[in-house]
Amino acid sequence: xxxxxxxxxxxxxxxxxxxxxxxxxxxxxxxxxxxxxxxxxxxxxxxxxxxxxxxxxxxxxxxxxxxxxxxxxxxxxxxxxxxxxxxxxxxxxxxxxxxxxxxxxxxxxxxxxxxxxxxxxxxxxxxxxxxxxxxxxxxxxxxxxxxxxxxxxxxxxxxxxxxxxxxxxxxxxxxxxxxxxxxxxxxxxxxxxxxxxxxxxxxxxxxxxxxxxxxxxxxxxxxxxxxxxxxxxxxxxxxxxxxxxxxxxxxxxxxxxxxxxxxxxxxxxxxxxxxxxxxxxxxxxxxxxxxxxxxxxxxxxxxxxxxxxxxxxxxxxxxxxxxxxxxxxxxxxxxxxxxxxxxxxxxxxxxxxxxxxxxxxxxxxxxxxxxxxxxxxxxxxxxxxxxxxxxxxxxxxxxxxxxxxxxxxxxxxxxxxxxxxxxxxxxxxxxxxxxxxxxxxxxxxxxxxxxxxxxxxxxxxxxxxxxxxxxxxxxxxxxxxxxxxxxxxxxxxxxxxxxxxxxxxxxxxxxxxxxxxxxxxxxxxxxxxxxxxxxxxxxxxxxxxxxxxxxxxxxxxxxxxxxxxxxxxxxxxxxxx
Numbered sequence: 199x200x201x202x203x204x205x206x207x208x209x210x211x212x213x214x215x216x217x218x219x220x221x222x223x224x225x226x227x228x229x230x231x232x233x234x235x236x237x238x239x240x241x242x243x244x245x246x247x248x249x250x251x252x253x254x255x256x257x258x259x260x261x262x263x264x265x266x267x268x269x270x271x272x273x274x275x276x277x278x279x280x281x282x283x284x285x286x287x288x289x290x291x292x293x294x295x296x297x298x299x300x301x302x303x304x305x306x307x308x309x310x311x312x313x314x315x316x317x318x319x320x321x322x323x324x325x326x327x328x329x330x331x332x333x334x335x336x337x338x339x340x341x342x343x344x345x346x347x348x349x350x351x352x353x354x355x356x357x358x359x360x361x362x363x364x365x366x367x368x369x370x371x372x373x374x375x376x377x378x379x380x381x382x383x384x385x386x387x388x389x390x391x392x393x394x395x396x397x398x399x400x401x402x403x404x405x406x407x408x409x410x411x412x413x414x415x416x417x418x419x420x421x422x423x424x425x426x427x428x429x430x431x432x433x434x435x436x437x438x439x440x441x442x443x444x445x446x447x448x449x450x451x452x453x454x455x456x457x458x459x460x461x462x463x464x465x466x467x468x469x470x471x472x473x474x475x476x477x478x479x480x481x482x483x484x485x486x487x488x489x490x491x492x493x494x495x496x497x498x499x500x501x502x503x504x505x506x507x508x509x510x511x512x513x514x515x516x517x518x519x520x521x522x523x524x525x526x527x528x529x530x531x532x533x534x535x536x537x538x539x540x541x542x543x544x545x546x547x548x549x550x551x552x553x554x555x556x557x558x559x560x561x562x563x564x565x566x567x568x569x570x571x572x573x574x575x576x577x578x579x580x581x582x583x584x585x586x587x588x589x590x591x592x593x594x595x596x597x598x599x600x601x602x603x604x605x606x607x608x609x610x611x612x613x614x615x616x617x618x619x620x621x622x623x624x625x626x627x628x629x630x631x632x633x634x635x636x637x638x639x640x641x642x643x644x645x646x647x648x649x650x651x652x653x654x655x656x657x658x659x660x661x662x663x664x665x666x667x668x669x670x671x672x673x674x675x676x677x678x679x680x681x682x683x684x685x686x687x688x689x690x691x692x693x694x695x696x697x698x699x700x701x702x703x704x705x706x707x708x709x710x711x712x713x714x715x716x717x718x719x720x721x722x723x724x725x726x727x728x729x730x731x732x733x734x735x736x737x738x739x740x741x742x743x744x745x746x747x748x749x750x751x752x753x754x755x756x757x758x759x760x761x762x763x764x765x766x767x768x769x770x771x772x773x774x775x
Contacts, residue, residue, distance in 0.1 A: 241270045248280060257284045275301035279311055282318070291322040309338050316348065325356035341372045350382070359386050375406035377413075384416070393424050404433075411437055415446050427454055445477030465502055472509040479514050486510070486523050490530075503527065518548035525557060534561050552582050559591040571595035586615035590626060597633055605633045624653040628660045635667055643667070651681075658695065661685035666698045669705045678702045686715075693724030701733055709740045728759035739773045747773075 248263035267277035316331030380403035448471035528537035575592035589612025596605035627650035634643035700715035724730035735750030
């Protein structure tokens with residue numbers, strides 16, 4: 199954005215103007231005649247009223263009075279200039295251009311008029327005319343820095359980059375080496391693809407200011423982009439002599455040595471960058487997030503990532519971010535205790551970040567610390583009452599503690615908080631189905647499962663549980679069979695699902711299909727489950743294969759079954775249900 203000249207124009211208020219104002223030519227014979235008849239005081243009064251309303255922020259009235267001035271004395275350019283300013287500030291650039299061109303015709307050597315004319319051309323997209331006007335201004339004052347910058351800007355907008363560089367070169371002759379000039383020329387050369395010239399400009403900058411770290415960093419970056427790695431390293435090491443804590447140099451040297459396959463040197467500089475307060479924590483976090491993906495399979499890099507995490511937490515001990523990313527790493531790597539410790543510290547430092555609390559709930563639940571989940575979750579609900587996840591985990595924790603009534607209260611409250619998240623809402627209803635079943639509230643349990651499946655009809659967890667409970671009650675068995683058919687299609691080879699399907703067939707007295715699916719369950723790994731093995735025995739018994747049934751019951755007993763009737767089945771070699 200051009201700020202050099204426009205600032206002088208844009209300080210006035212911006213209100214709308216309804217009509218254009220007429221401009222009268224001084225060559226009009228009627229005007230000439232009237233000029234001789236007008237009292238000079240009328241012109242002065244109109245002009246000062248125009249200035250007054252301009253200052254008061256009423257451009258419409260100001261323009262009316264300046265129009266009167268022009269009507270009274272069309273040879274005086276100042277009211278035209280003032281009108282141009284007001285129109286410019288209102289964004290009516292064509293009107294502004296008309297009046298300032300008229301003022302410049304009457305007084306072409308007035309630099310203020312020419313400056314506004316050039317700026318108006320520039321804003322109006324007439325870059326060629328703007329170039330001509332700024333050249334005129336520089337003839338008036340060849341050393342004016344602002345006009346040089348504006349002329350260069352006009353050339354750039356007019357797609358004449360080389361001419362813009364010449365303007366900067368001319369200004370440099372007047373004012374000597376200047377950081378902004380080097381930066382501008384370097385930027386232009388880079389944009390037009392002249393890397394060598396861009397490097398020369400920054401080399402001149404370094405020569406003029408050999409202790410300027412920004413110049414050294416830019417030069418090293420250009421060398422790096424041009425494949426001149428040795429020169430880049432030389433400049434970066436020079437910058438470290440000037441400032442031993444130059445984080446940008448550390449990062450660039452780390453990249454250079456990594457590209458050269460000198461990984462130990464590269465990591466040394468990365469550690470120095472992480473130890474430096476000169477590098478912002480967000481830049482360090484971005485690198486660790488990149489490492490997060492890389493370290494999923496690279497164990498060598500993983501140890502380095504943990505080293506950087508330790509440095510980060512030591513360098514920024516009062517910021518939650520290092521502890522948050524440490525928690526993420528430890529959680530991914532199944533070190534739940536360390537993950538929990540870091541997330542707790544992050545929550546202490548920044549309790550306003552809900553995702554940290556959510557992760558703590560998940561970890562505590564994974565650790566089976568159900569009382570802590572309840573305590574922590576209820577605290578989270580006070581901080582974030584509209585976040586449903588805390589109600590969900592507290593509900594699950596109450597279920598694990600067999601406090602089913604409290605679980606139902608939490609789950610019913612939490613589901614009301616779910617917005618635009620059908621998967622989560624389905625999970626709430628699924629858990630409500632489990633809780634109501636445990637409370638032997640059968641109608642409510644079935645309704646909750648039905649609602650869950652209405653949202654996610656392919657949720658295998660719900661399909662299995664709902665079907666199993668129906669089979670135990672010997673209710674809706676055809677529906678249960680249909681649900682389990684879908685379930686085993688969605689998740690083949692799951693022994694618990696295949697066992698449920700077998701048991702639904704058992705309750706339907708379809709013992710042949712029951713045998714098919716129980717043997718699939720056994721083959722899928724169910725031979726280690728006392729429940730599945732006992733079911734196998736029951737099905738064999740119903741098929742009159744009693745000796746084989748007894749063998750399976752005995753195996754179930756060896757597996758530690760606590761079934762109510764198993765001992766009696768074995769003792770009497772008879773099925774009890």
